[in-house]
Amino acid sequence: MTSVARTLGEGEEPGHEVAALAVALLLTATTIDLALADELGLLFDLTFVTVCARAALMVRPESFFTVGVLPPLAMLVPIVLLAFAEPAAIAHAQDGAVQATISGLSGHAVALVIGYLLCLGILAVRNQVQANRSGSPAPRRTSSG
Template identity: 35%
Template sequence: MIMSSALWRAPRNLASHDLTARQAVVLAVAAMLVVTALDLADGRLGLAFSVGFVLVVATVPVAVRSDAFFTAGVFPPLLFVAVMLAVSAFFDSALVIEGLPASAGVLGRTLSGTIEFGVPLLIGHALALGAIVVRVLREPASSPRR
């Protein structure tokens, strides 16, 4: 009997350890910096960046409190474009895109990189939104206010 009541309270206790929106954003940005730096070790972005991005943005909605779902849903494209902008600005040779002229500026490389790596962006964002939907549906209904 005591053990079953301890298990019954576990989800509420675990929920108190969910991240705030700010904490999730900071951790996701830090994780993407590490993933991008490791993938740039060979001088170009590739599969490791794509997989890392999908994993990071799919994890954010699972780790946040329910009041941070909006941030978790809007965050993936913003993070992706920010990483592409940083790579375009500081590591322009890392974006190897066929047909991109050498004279393309930072914004042109950012746009081209976003299009080139668009599939991981779509997959990651879809997984993040799906995780939010699942969490919303699994949330217990709150009692109506009077």
Template identity: 45%
Template sequence: MNQAEAFWEVGREPGRQVVSLGVAVTLTAVSIDVLLVGRLTLFFDLCFMVLCLGLAALVRRRDFYLVALLPPVLLTAVFAFVALVARSAIADPTDSLLQAVVSGVATHGIALFIGYALCLGWLAWRLHREGEADIATELSRELSRPA
């Protein structure tokens, strides 16, 4: 790491660890919000948006694709879990599981959009900052790379 670079400019964490951190922090925000208020509020939305930005800052370059897909998958998976254990936190208690998940995602869609935009924007900025002039070429190379 160059002396002029701050810690958020060059992430070093493996993708799996970043995903685990994302799940843990999201569930912590859900727990705090549900325990204090009984439902998900603006607190959860703000935590999720900041988390998306933080995950994009922490991940190492070769795991960008994993984090680029993470926000919608993370939110949907967490809402499915919440719908199983505390349905009234995201939807009407009489809603079905699928209805509750869709309702939760729709209700918190602005947070998802902003968090996803922050995540993708930060990853694109990091690609550009690291000297990659053609982002499309870099992304196609990353996507075509065997697992």
């Protein structure tokens, strides 16, 4: 029996399973981060970036769109839950849910941008690898004029 080395273009998981796992991991990281400190912090941000990258590597090519739109939605879930349950963890204690959500998202905007760009970059590379393997040339942009 020979083993075939897995490469960048060979994710096998369905998109809905990857999305569910990503949200579960982020909720777990949120719980751990809040157990260690009173505010959502660096642990959440690092976990978010890691989860975004890993999701892009795990998903099967047919589900690239699902994971491509996942990062902002995956960050929104724990932020909205905290905005209602514990706004002081992401904003001022007296802020309402909407203001706490906006504050929470803006406070973690760097992680959101890095995670999203990393996710989309990995998906783009995987798409290119898949196109090269299938023998069909990748779509090219043409300039008119």
